[in-house]
């Protein structure tokens with residue numbers, strides 16, 4: 001089993017804007033559009049924001065790294081946990097994808113809890129497919145909310161843990177890597193370890209067996225080599 005945890009860096013190469021490193025952060029206040037309080041204050045602003053993100057998603061395509069990571073399912077047992085709310089891994093052909101922070105193509109009914117997919121369309125004028133209510137929100141995890149799928153983070157029995165395109169600032173990937181004899185980190189930058197206890201004077205990559213300091217699309221042959229060696233063990 002291969003456990004792959006992906007973050008914004010994987011989809012950034014497809015042109016998906018991220019909050020870090022400029023981009024969306026410059027134009028939106030994250031507490032307005034990504035928090036439960038923001039949604040309560042102005043649900044229309046939040047829904048409009050996610051309507052635009054959904055439309056953007058329609059117009060981007062999976063990149064070579066999405067396609068490669070998805071194709072691993074043909075040769076190995078693979079489970080993808082992703083922090084990304086886009087569906088690019090699925091569009092690249094991945095079957096086993098768990099979204100830790102929800103999914104952009106889905107809405108959630110605040111009356112009955114139903115979650116349903118609207119593809120890349122606007123949420124305007126939509127009603128719940130189950131109860132007909134119009135009190136809907138994007139099915140994404142806002143800051144400060146609990147993320148039920150985090151229960152999978154530490155429960156996967158895999159022979160290798162691969163973290164790709166995640167800075168480790170949202171999830172403590174160093175702590176997850178500790179639980180695996182083989183672990184691989186792919187990220188263009190070295191990142192300091194930051195947890196809820198503050199910033200540590202150490203780098204995340206020190207916790208991984210191997211660190212490939214590249215973008216995901218440039219690391220494909222390196223990953224292939226690591227998996228080849230693993231098979232020979």
Ligand SMILES: [Zn+2]
Pocket residue numbers: 109110111112113114128129130131132133
């Ligand atoms: Zn409903």
